[in-house]
Amino acid sequence: MKVNYAKIFEEEIRKISMLKIKPGLLLHACCAPCASYVLEELRKYFHITVYFFNPNIFPEQEHNRRFSELDTFLKKIDPERSISLIYEKYSPMEFAHCSSGLESEPEGGVRCFQCYDLRLSKTAEKARELKIEYFTTTLTISPHKNSTRINESGGELAGVYGVKYLFSDFKKNNGFKRSAELSREFDLYRQDYCGCEFSTKRSAPE
Numbered sequence: 097m098k099v100n101y102a103k104i105f106e107e108e109i110r111k112i113s114m115l116k117i118k119p120g121l122l123l124h125a126c127c128a129p130c131a132s133y134v135l136e137e138l139r140k141y142f143h144i145t146v147y148f149f150n151p152n153i154f155p156e157q158e159h160n161r162r163f164s165e166l167d168t169f170l171k172k173i174d175p176e177r178s179i180s181l182i183y184e185k186y187s188p189m190e191f192a193h194c195s196s197g198l199e200s201e202p203e204g205g206v207r208c209f210q211c212y213d214l215r216l217s218k219t220a221e222k223a224r225e226l227k228i229e230y231f232t233t234t235l236t237i238s239p240h241k242n243s244t245r246i247n248e249s250g251g252e253l254a255g256v257y258g259v260k261y262l263f264s265d266f267k268k269n270n271g272f273k274r275s276a277e278l279s280r281e282f283d284l285y286r287q288d289y290c291g292c293e294f295s296t297k298r299s300a301p302e
């Protein structure tokens with residue numbers, strides 16, 4: 097039976113909104129457009145630290161551009177800097193290692209599952225290190241990504257690292273539409289491929 101992750105998210109938010117203090121959340125973000133709506137929504141309920149760890153992005157110039165756009169966006173929406181941002185140094189060998197032998201997999205296949213796992217496991221590990229109560233990712237905003245697989249991975253990693261995972265399906269309830277609106281409003285750089293060198297042939301926006 098298909099799990100409704102958007103409903104699970106709503107139920108968790110309902111519980112959190114009754115708390116007196118906002119819990120901490122380490123939010124893995126891949127780029128500014130994907131983070132835009134997710135931050136608009138989550139900052140009402142969490143004390144957020146954004147985590148940029150994306151060794152999958154190719155080439156390095158594109159990696160740096162996406163980070164820079166995210167940093168600029170955060171400064172615009174959060175001039176008082178209540179949202180922290182952690183930059184993880186570009187480490188393409190980590191992605192090369194996990195995608196080895198999977199180069200010709202179609203987008204959405206096993207290579208992508210490895211890519212989700214790599215980024216989520218590092219986020220969970222970092223959340224544990226920083227003693228942040230929750231972790232999650234912006235990745236479920238994209239209609240090109242497998243939200244079920246992302247959430248399954250997050251749920252498993254929560255058990256491994258002892259950090260709560262915030263299940264989500266951010267594209268639902270007009271989330272993807274809102275991210276497109278915010279991208280236009282803030283004139284955000286919106287890449288036309290997912291990130292790795294094997295995804296550069298697609299020409300639909302993330």
Ligand code: SF4
Pocket residue numbers: 152153203204207208209211212290291292293294295
């Ligand atoms: S297509 Fe995207 S999710 Fe899949 S492996 Fe490449 S960068 Fe990762």
